[in-house]
Amino acid sequence: MSEPADIVSELLGEEGSASSPAASSGSASSASAAPGPTAPDSGDPPAGASDSAESAESAAPAPLAGVRVLVTAGPTREAIDPVRFISNHSSGKMGFAVAAAALGLGADVDLVAGPVALEPPPGVGVVPVGSAAEMHREVLARAARCDIFIATAAVADYTPAAPAPGKLKKAASPLSLELRPTPDILAEVAALDEPPFTVGFAAETEDLERHARSKLERKRLDLIAGNRVGGSGLGFDSDRNALLVLWPDGGRADLPAGPKTLLARQLLALVTERFLAGRSASHP
Secondary structure (H helix, E strand, O other): OOOHHHHHHHHHHOOOOOOOOEEEOOOOOOOOOOOOOOOOOOOOOOOOHHHHHHHHHHHOOOOOOOOEEEEEEOEOOEEOOOOOEEOOOOOOHHHHHHHHHHHHOOOEEEEEEOOOOOOOOOOOEEEEOOOHHHHHHHHHHHHHHOOEEEEOOEOOOEEEOOOOOOOOOOOOOOOOOOEEEOOOHHHHHHOOOOOOEEEEEEEEOOOHHHHHHHHHHHOOOOEEEEEEOOOOOOOOOOOEEEEEEEEOOOEEEEEEEEEHHHHHHHHHHHHHHHHHHHHHHHOO
16 A cells, blocks of 8 residues: 555645645655656657556555545534524535545545535435534444544534424514533544544634644544634635644644635545554554
8 A cells, every 4th residue: 555645645746736735744745756868759648658547547546445434514503493593604515525525535435414505426425414413413323433534514502402392473672592502523523432533623713723723632633624714705605715734743734725625635635644644553
């Protein structure tokens, strides 16, 4: 099997140097080979070159073949009454792109998705949920059997303590709602006796790196992807994003603004590198 750094270089190489993350503390790097003699260009590839390249590509093992990946995506809806709910602006696009990227690397992928208006990637097993409690139940039912858990969903932090059984009527007086915290899905998965490689997301309006690093350390995650939200034109309900990726011991990589499909592939390259390095260390 290829070394983790080689796999990441291959995954990121297709995007070109301008799109590759500026990484440090354990990220992959590549050296340029010295140029050799140049043959005359006839304008046509050598006979059989295309077939050889296709054969080599098909023979190369997928880096996440046989790896079970569990992804969450989208918002949750916390019922106030039968017609109203508390939610957020998450579209689920980043999570669906992450699931597709993992599938493209050969993984077996399950996607627990909140209410979104997206077509699931072909080949991905989708589990639809509505509330944070439902997402908690479905994730914990699968987490012990997965190798990598990527928590992309924007799960509500609070839910009404006592949803009204019927529609609340408008009145002239103020209305107060008692809210209680929802289960911390990410922290519970990371705290399992034998946790999967656990990846979190941190959507922040300010002090992105400080808050993301704190969440990484507090919840004992293997990696976290932070992104700015709130008026930047990136992140929630957008096709574009920018990510600051952090991992323990000070590691970081900046993924500049781009389509979420591209960022998902770059993020999965880093996840693959860290996951395979950890697996190699535990099974030398």
